[in-house]
Amino acid sequence: MALLPRSSRARYREYRRLLQQRRREGGVDASAHARAADIPRHWRNRPPTRSFLRLLVEFWRLLAGHRATIVMSLITGGIATLLGLLPLYGPKLVFDHVLGSVPIPRALPGGIPVPQDRHALLAFVAAAMVLLAMAALVVGLHSRWQMTRATKRVQVGIRKRVFDHAVHLPLHRVYELKSGGVASILREDAGGIAELIFSMLYNPWKAIIQLAGSLMVLAFVDWRMLLGSLAVLPVVYLTHRTWIGRIRPMYRDIRMTRQQIDAHATEAFGGMRIVRSFSRQRGESARFTISNHLMARQELFAWWWTRGVDIAWSVLIPVATAALLWYGGSRVLADAAAVAAGTLAQARALTVGDLVMFLAYLTALLGPVAALANSATMLQNNLAGLDRVLDLLEEPTEMPKRPGQVRVDRNSVAGRITFRRVSFAYPRSRRAGESAEPPPVLRDIDLDVSPGQVVALVGRSGAGKTTLCNLVARFYDPTAGAILLDGTDLRQIEVESYRRLLGIVEQDTFLFDGTIAQNIGYGRRGATMDQIIRAARLANAHEFIARLEGGYEALIGERGVKLSGGQRQRLTIARAILADPRILILDEATSNLDSESERLIQASLHTLMAGRTSFVIAHRLSTIAHADLIVVLEAGRIVETGTHEQLMARSGHYREMVELQTRPVQAPAVEDQPDPGHEVPVGK
Structure with missing residues (x-):
């Protein structure tokens, strides 16, 4: 091109x-405009x-x-x-x-x-x-x-x-x-x-x-x-x-x-x-x-x-x-x-x-x-x-309301999530001028998660872990198959009411330009200061907040630039705790924490996940050994399921990944190292 x-x-x-x-x-x-490779896309794709x-x-x-x-x-x-x-x-x-x-x-x-x-x-x-x-x-x-x-x-x-x-x-x-x-x-x-x-x-x-x-x-x-x-x-x-x-x-x-x-x-x-x-x-x-x-x-x-x-x-x-x-x-x-x-x-x-x-x-x-x-x-x-x-x-909105859809709340659902032969491919991008359908990211996923069960999703990068969680959050609908909540297809549930059941903590933290209290309180409408402080304590964030000038009224800047990575992560965890979700999604939630903070927050997360259906994505497999069910994904398919002990007893993908992470790192052979006098070309 x-x-x-x-x-x-x-x-x-x-x-x-x-x-x-x-x-x-x-x-x-x-x-013909779309085929002109030297013309910007926003000109050639103009309606x-x-x-x-x-x-x-x-x-x-x-x-x-x-x-x-x-x-x-x-x-x-x-x-x-x-x-x-x-x-x-x-x-x-x-x-x-x-x-x-x-x-x-x-x-x-x-x-x-x-x-x-x-x-x-x-x-x-x-x-x-x-x-x-x-x-x-x-x-x-x-x-x-x-x-x-x-x-x-x-x-x-x-x-x-x-x-x-x-x-x-x-x-x-x-x-x-x-x-x-x-x-x-x-x-x-x-x-x-x-x-x-x-x-x-x-x-x-x-x-x-x-x-x-x-x-x-x-x-x-x-x-x-x-x-x-x-x-x-x-x-x-x-x-x-x-x-x-x-x-x-x-x-x-x-x-x-x-x-x-x-x-x-x-x-x-x-x-x-x-x-x-x-x-x-x-x-x-x-x-x-x-x-x-x-x-x-x-x-x-x-x-x-x-x-x-x-x-x-x-x-x-x-x-x-x-x-x-x-x-x-x-x-x-x-x-x-x-x-x-x-x-x-x-x-x-x-x-x-x-x-x-x-x-x-x-x-x-x-x-x-x-x-x-x-x-x-x-x-x-x-x-x-x-x-x-x-x-x-005139563009269609995300999952518009349809006649017959039902509303749900925390008190009306148990939290059972079922995947029935789910396949998914991301929608075709308009800006790229693509003609072929994108390849599927998930293929024939069958999974039954009981209420309150903690499910860990593991696999190599690009295996489909985040995509599966995106489907649970209903950011997208499956292109084939169905996802059920307590036996009801998610497409038959009003999306806004369903998402009020969710709590999400992602690896890429996002905070608004405002006070600490406003960012934590974003998790629940009308939250009181006592509730905000309690959530911060559970997330091991209260101590560093109290040391800041202004405390909970301290301004943190756009995307929380005035805080460290670990502090930002703890605020997002406190926000999820305050939301009191029925279904929890943790995408590398402890990835930006130091060892001491991670130890303290792991205990808080155990408390948070208790009684809640939880999906946990983690690359450090030692953090998900406690999971009720571990799902191993490879190229968009489920290749293994079981507890940590069950999967370690097999000679499969999970055991191979655990041994790879616990194996001492060896220096590359001398013949594999670049010559110090040779300039390595760098892409421009």
């Missing part, structure tokens, strides 16, 4: 080539872009619960827009009746009386323009406040919905998205959807109201000049048809690149100990910089496409205004001559005031159209975010 080009310029050239290929194929990704109408319908569904507020804001916004158009009539009165020689009318359209004195008329027009402007400002401010408040509420609601959906995705999809990628979708994509309320609803609505009002006034002034001003609209349509259809896929790709950057940054800082231990700070920095350079090139490329709309309007508006000014000025001069000659009535003549008012309303007409054209690029950017959020929301 070819490696990705290292430089951002080379990767950008490949991206441009992909864009051209998309356009040739009608904008829909084809299988087809939804139509604008589909996005509009989905967006309206997301506004449920806020539609009444949004509609009222649109109504008041429309009123504010109409009020803002009325002052534009003032210049006509001033130019025609105050500064010109046209007689002052008795009343304005609508029967509004006007002063017959020119100075009084000037003061009346000025006062009316100020009052109307203030009224438009107040109503418009109220409208925009209501819409902004609705926007923030929608934003919170969408982010909550996306987060709730993401935490219920199948586990393999969560791993594929990565924590930084999910954060990018929540922050950038879900957060930007709410801005569509302005770019898709509020601003277009106000523009339509202003457009309609201006058209009515312009038609009243001179319909021929109106037709001339509308001649630019076909040019606008062609411009948008050419540009806009290509902008949204670009913004979608930019957002996907940003997601990859966020995921990489989160990964790099999460593994900073490894980065520094291998002195790879410069390499990680270069990788981050190259990706940012690539995104900058993508953004600049999209910028030029979006500027095409601005350039078109920057040319069209001055040309159209100049042409109409020339035509209108010529009409004013011709009509004035006709009125002086007595061949045209004054009421039918185009006056200077008419021309000034026409140009003012023409600006009001072209202004919203130009604003819509300029904001169309932002609209496409937000639509790209909506498109990506819908991709996530």
